[in-house]
Amino acid sequence: MSGILAGKRILVTxxxxxxxxxxxxxxxxxxxxxxxxxxxxxRLSLVERIAKRLPKPAPVIELDVQNQEQLDGLEGKIREYLGDDASLDGVVHSIAFGPQGAFNFLEASWEDVSTAVHVSAYSLKSLTTACLPLMEERGGSVVGLTFDAQFAWPKYDWMGVAKAALESTSRYLARDLGAKNIRCNLIAAGPVKSMAARSIPGFEELADVWKHRAPIGWELSDAEPAARGVVGLLSDWFPKTTGEIVHVDGGVHMMGA
Structure with missing residues (x-):
């Protein structure tokens, strides 16, 4: 099969x-x-059901990024599907979570904040290092998803801080893994109306910014532009791009007042 990812093996979270x-x-x-x-x-059964809607059914591995035992076992689970001599060419980090308390900046507890940072930022490092034995021989690409952490967004609060930590984590991974020919980049996506978005209090107020400030337009129901950006960074078309944040947000990031 031809395509910009022909022959590559990709783990998608x-x-x-x-x-x-x-x-x-x-x-x-x-x-x-x-x-x-x-x-x-x-809800692993839900993910398995959704996986059947892909062009080709894909295997599903259970992974809680706060569970070190599952992270330690991830390499072995992947080898069960790909073979003992398997390698990975790409890892996609599409994981974020903040307890409801994390969306109140002044009143959030450390417990809420630490959960948001652990799941949304530290997991980029823990996921990547769990997959490292499968990527060291040939190199590859790690791509994560962020929500532009340059600004204090309405209602986003400690999740914004967690995204800032994610962006910094990506740069340090890019620094430390470059010698292994592993790139680490992020897509800064505009808001998408997904199940995860519905858990953000005030999401509509946050997303409303895009109605007025995206010069090329932005559809809240369309996840394709961000996904295509991820696939581009997974490919060999960006062989010397690492530590980068590529904005796929309709242009909102560059608009002034």
Whole structure:
């Protein structure tokens, strides 16, 4: 099969429904020739059902990024599907979570904040290092999803701080893994109406910014632009791009007053 990911093996996290950016990443990756493995957390049967809607059914591995035992076992689970001599060419980090308390900046407890940072930022490091033995020989690409942390967004609060930590984590990974020919980049996506978005109090107020400030327009129901950006960074078309944040947000990031 031809395509910009032909022959590559990609691990995609964060697929919950077919509205998830992760689902569209998996779909486009398959269409571009990749073999895809998914991870799921919690409602694994739901992820397995959604996986059947891909162009080709994809195996699903249970992974809670706060569970070190599951992280330690991830390499072995991947080898069960790909073989003992398997390698990975790409890892997609599409994971974020903040307890409801994290969306109240002044009143959030450390427990809420630490959960948001652990799941949304530190997990980029823990996921990448869990997959490192499968990527060291040939190199590859790690791509995560962020929500532009340059600004204090309405209602986003400690999740914005967690995204700032994610962006910094990506740069340090890019620094430390460059010698292994592993790139680490992020897509800064505009808001997408997914199941995860519905858990953000005040999401509509946050998303309203895009109605007025995206010069090229932005559709809240369309996860495809961000997913295509991820697939591009997974490909060999960006061989010397690392530590970068590529904005796929309709241009909102560059607009002034």
């Amino acid at each position: 964060g697929v919950i429904t077919d509205a998830s950016i992760g689902f569209h990443v998996a779909k486009f990756a398959q269409e571009e020739g990749a073999e895809v493995i998914l991870t799921g957390f919690g």
